[in-house]
Amino acid sequence: MLKRKYFLWFIPALVLCLVLPFSASGQEKVIKIGGLYPMTGRAGLYGLDSVDAAEMAIEEINGKGGVNGYKLEFTNTDSKAKPDYSVMVAKRYVTQDKVHFLFGVVSSAVGLAVTEVSKQNKKIFIGTDHASTQLTTDKLQPYYFRVSNNTFQSMAAGALYLKELQKTKPWKTIAYIGPDYAYGHDQWDELKFNLTRFGVEFKAVGEYWPKLFAPDYTAFITSIINDKPDILVAGFWGGDTVAFIKQAQPYDLFKKILYFHPDAGGNYELMAAMGTDLPEGLVLSARHHNNWPETELNRDYVNKFFKRTGRYPTYAAEGAYAGIYAIAEAVNKVGNPDDTDALLKAFEGMKIKLPEDPDDFTSYIDPKSHQIVQVQAIGVTERNDKFPPAKLMLGQWKVYKAEDLLPPPDYIEQLKKK
Amino acid sequence: MDLSFFIMQFLSGLTMATLLFLVASGLTLIFGVGKVFNFAHGSFYMIGAYLAYQAVSVWHANFWISVLIAALGAGVFGMFAEATFLRRIYGRAEEGGFQILLTYSFILVIDDLVKLIWGTEYKSLPRPLGFGGAVNIGGLTIPAYNLAIIAIGLVIVILAWLILSRTRSGRVARAAALDREMLGSLGINVPLTMTLVFGIATAMGGFAGALAAPLRSVSPGAGIEVIIDSLIVVVIGGMGNFWGAWLGALILGEVNAFAVSTVPDWASLFNYLVMVLTLIFKPEGLFASREIRKV
Numbered sequence: 045m046l047k048r049k050y051f052l053w054f055i056p057a058l059v060l061c062l063v064l065p066f067s068a069s070g071q072e073k074v075i076k077i078g079g080l081y082p083m084t085g086r087a088g089l090y091g092l093d094s095v096d097a098a099e100m101a102i103e104e105i106n107g108k109g110g111v112n113g114y115k116l117e118f119t120n121t122d123s124k125a126k127p128d129y130s131v132m133v134a135k136r137y138v139t140q141d142k143v144h145f146l147f148g149v150v151s152s153a154v155g156l157a158v159t160e161v162s163k164q165n166k167k168i169f170i171g172t173d174h175a176s177t178q179l180t181t182d183k184l185q186p187y188y189f190r191v192s193n194n195t196f197q198s199m200a201a202g203a204l205y206l207k208e209l210q211k212t213k214p215w216k217t218i219a220y221i222g223p224d225y226a227y228g229h230d231q232w233d234e235l236k237f238n239l240t241r242f243g244v245e246f247k248a249v250g251e252y253w254p255k256l257f258a259p260d261y262t263a264f265i266t267s268i269i270n271d272k273p274d275i276l277v278a279g280f281w282g283g284d285t286v287a288f289i290k291q292a293q294p295y296d297l298f299k300k301i302l303y304f305h306p307d308a309g310g311n312y313e314l315m316a317a318m319g320t321d322l323p324e325g326l327v328l329s330a331r332h333h334n335n336w337p338e339t340e341l342n343r344d345y346v347n348k349f350f351k352r353t354g355r356y357p358t359y360a361a362e363g364a365y366a367g368i369y370a371i372a373e374a375v376n377k378v379g380n381p382d383d384t385d386a387l388l389k390a391f392e393g394m395k396i397k398l399p400e401d402p403d404d405f406t407s408y409i410d411p412k413s414h415q416i417v418q419v420q421a422i423g424v425t426e427r428n429d430k431f432p433p434a435k436l437m438l439g440q441w442k443v444y445k446a447e448d449l450l451p452p453p454d455y456i457e458q459l460k461k462k
Numbered sequence: 463m464d465l466s467f468f469i470m471q472f473l474s475g476l477t478m479a480t481l482l483f484l485v486a487s488g489l490t491l492i493f494g495v496g497k498v499f500n501f502a503h504g505s506f507y508m509i510g511a512y513l514a515y516q517a518v519s520v521w522h523a524n525f526w527i528s529v530l531i532a533a534l535g536a537g538v539f540g541m542f543a544e545a546t547f548l549r550r551i552y553g554r555a556e557e558g559g560f561q562i563l564l565t566y567s568f569i570l571v572i573d574d575l576v577k578l579i580w581g582t583e584y585k586s587l588p589r590p591l592g593f594g595g596a597v598n599i600g601g602l603t604i605p606a607y608n609l610a611i612i613a614i615g616l617v618i619v620i621l622a623w624l625i626l627s628r629t630r631s632g633r634v635a636r637a638a639a640l641d642r643e644m645l646g647s648l649g650i651n652v653p654l655t656m657t658l659v660f661g662i663a664t665a666m667g668g669f670a671g672a673l674a675a676p677l678r679s680v681s682p683g684a685g686i687e688v689i690i691d692s693l694i695v696v697v698i699g700g701m702g703n704f705w706g707a708w709l710g711a712l713i714l715g716e717v718n719a720f721a722v723s724t725v726p727d728w729a730s731l732f733n734y735l736v737m738v739l740t741l742i743f744k745p746e747g748l749f750a751s752r753e754i755r756k757v
Binding site for chain 1: 467470471474475477478481570573574577581582583584585586588589594595596603605606607608674676677678679681682683684686687688691718719722723726727729730
C-alpha cells in the first residue's frame with residue numbers, strides 16, 4: 045500500500061520534471077536555426093568545422109545577451125551530403141521544428157535542392173559554404189542569401205592574377221583538371237569567360253575530368269605533362285587536391301608547370317594534411333585564410349576557433365560563422381525573427397564586418413543577386429610553421445577588389461538561357 | 463602518340479591496375495570461397511590506410527613494417543566481423559540480402575569508428591625512405607614508389623598462385639569454393655576455414671590501403687571510392703576468380719590510362735563500357751571456367 049502511495053506521487057513528479065524545462069524555455073524568446081551540414085564521409089570535416097564555428101558565433105552572441113531579447117538556437121542534422129535526404133530534413137525543420145532559418149550546406153547539389161524547399165515554404169535559407177554560381181544567378185529565389193564567395197568570384201580573381209602574371213612571366217598555354225560534375229565544369233567555364241573578358245590571350249591545350257573522389261590520378265598527370273601547358277588550373281576540393289599533388293610530385297610536374305588553384309586549393313586542410321610534403325611555389329586561394337588579412341578580427345576568430353577545437357579552421361568554418369552573425373544582424377534590425385518580408389529587406393544590402401575582410405573593406409550582400417561581395421586574396425605556398433601541423437602557408441598575397449569579381453549581367457543572361 | 467609517352471601511359475595504367483588488383487583480389491577471394499559479397503571490403507582498405515598512418519606518424523615505425531601491421535590489423539578485424547556477425551546468417555534463405563545489409567552496416571560503423579579515433583581531418587603519409595623520388599629509365603621519369611607497387615603486385619600474384627595451387631591450405635580453399643558441405647564431411651573445420659579466408663581477404667584489403675596511403679589522402683569515406691572500381695574488376699574477371707581479378711584490373715587500368723590521354727572528355731565512361739560489354743558478351747566474366755558457365 046505504501047509502495048502504491050509513493051508510486052502515485054511519482055507519476056506527477058515525473059511529468060513535472062519532463063514538462064518544466066520546456067515551459068521554461070518556452071517563455072524564452074528563441075531564434076531557431078536548422079543546420080544541414082554533413083558530418084560523415086569526405087565532406088565531414090567541412091561539416092564539423094562549420095558546426096563548431098556556428099556554435100562559437102552563437103555562444104559569443106548569446107553571451108552578450110542575445111539579439112533584441114532573443115537567444116540564438118542552432119541544431120544540426122547530418123545531411124549526409126545527399127540532396128534527397130537533405131530535402132526531407134529541411135521540410136522537417138520547416139513543418140515540425142518551426143525553424144526561422146535554414147542554414148548550411150557544403151555540397152552545391154544539396155544547396156540547389158534545399159533552395160527549392162526554401163522557396164516553396166518562404167523560409168529564408170542562408171548559404172554558407174557551397175559555391176555554385178547558379179544559386180545566386182539563374183537559380184536565385186527571393187529567400188536565398190549566400191555569405192561566402194561563389195566560384196565565379198574565385199575565377200574572376202584567378203583570371204586577374206593570370207593577366208598580371210603574363211606581364212612578368214609570359215605564358216600562353218593552359219590546361220585544366222577538375223572533378224567531373226557541375227562544380228568542376230563551372231570553374232573552367234568561368235575562368236575561360238573571365239580570361240576573355242579581361243582581354244587575356246591564351247590557348248587551352250588540355251581538359252581533364254576525373255571522377256569526384258577518384259583515388260588515382262597517375263594517367264592524368266602523365267597526360268598533362270605530355271600536353272606541356274605553361275599553367276595547370278585545378279578545380280579539386282578536399283582530399284582530391286591532396287591525392288593529386290602527392291601523385292604529381294615525383295613526376296616534377298610542379299617544376300615544369302605552374303600549378304594554379306584559385307577556388308579551394310588554398311584551404312587550410314591541404315596545408316595541414318601535407319606538412320613539409322607540400323611543394324613551395326603553388327598559387328592557391330580559398331574563401332578564407334587563417335593568416336590573411338592580418339587584422340585583429342581575423343586573428344581573434346582563428347585563435348578562438350583553435351582554443352575551442354584544438355585545430356585551425358578550414359574555410360568552411362568562416363562561412364558558418366559569417367552566416368550566424370548575418371542572421372543576428374538582420375534580426376537586430378527587424379526586431380524579431382518572424383517578419384520574413386522585413387528580414388529579406390534587412391539582408392539585402394546588409395553590411396557586415398567579417399574575419400576575412402581587410403581593414404579597408406566591409407563585406408556586403410548584393411541586393412540583386414543576394415550574394416555576399418568580398419575581396420579575394422591569392423597567395424603562393426611558402427614556409428610558415430605558425431599554424432601547425434601545417435609547415436607551409438600562403439604568402440606573397442595579391443588582393444582583388446570585390447566589385448571586379450561579380451558576374452556581369454550578360455553572363456547571368458547566358459546562364460538563364462542555358 | 464610517341465613511344466615514350468605510350469610507355470609512360472602504360473606504366474601509369476599498370477600502377478593503377480596493381481592497386482586495384484590488390485583490393486579486388488580480396489573481394490573476389492571472399493566471394494569465390496565463401497560466396498559472401500563483402501560490400502564493406504573498401505572499409506578494410508581504409509582501416510589499412512589508417513593503421514599505416516598510425517604506425518608511421520604516431521608510433522614512428524618503419525613504413526614497410528607499418529604495412530604489415532596494417533594488413534594484420536585489417537585481417538584480425540575482418541576475422542572478428544566474420545566470426546561475430548556474418549557467420550550467423552550463413553545458410554539462411556535470405557542470406558544474399560542480409561549479406562548486403564550487414565556488410566553495408568559495417569561501412570557505416572567503420573566510418574564512424576575511424577572518425578572517432580582519428581578525427582575527420584585528411585591524413586597524409588610520406589613515401590617511404592628511398593622511394594620519394596623518381597627513376598630515370600631511357601629518358602622516362604618514373605616514380606620509384608610506383609615501380610615498387612608494380613613489383614609488389616607481381617610478387618603477390620606469384621605467391622597467391624603458389625599458395626592456391628601447391629599447398630594443402632590452397633587446395634582446401636579451392637575445395638570450399640566448390641562444395642562446402644562435402645568439405646565438412648571430410649573432417650575439415652569449415653567455419654574456421656571461412657574465418658581464415660575472410661581474414662586473409664580483409665588483410666589484403668588492408669595491405670592495399672597501407673600501400674596506397676602515400677599516394678592518396680586518408681579520410682573517412684575513403685573505402686567507398688575504391689569499392690566501385692574493384693567491383694567492376696571482379697565483374698570483368700569473373701566473380702570469385704583470382705586470375706580474373708588480375709586480368710580485370712589490368713584491363714581497367716590500361717583502358718583508363720589510354721582513354722584519359724586520347725578521349726579525356728569521355729574517359730570515365732570507358733571503365734563502365736568495358737563492364738557493360740563483358741556483361742553482354744561474357745556475363746560470367748572473362749576468366750570463368752566452363753563448369754561454372756554450365757551451372
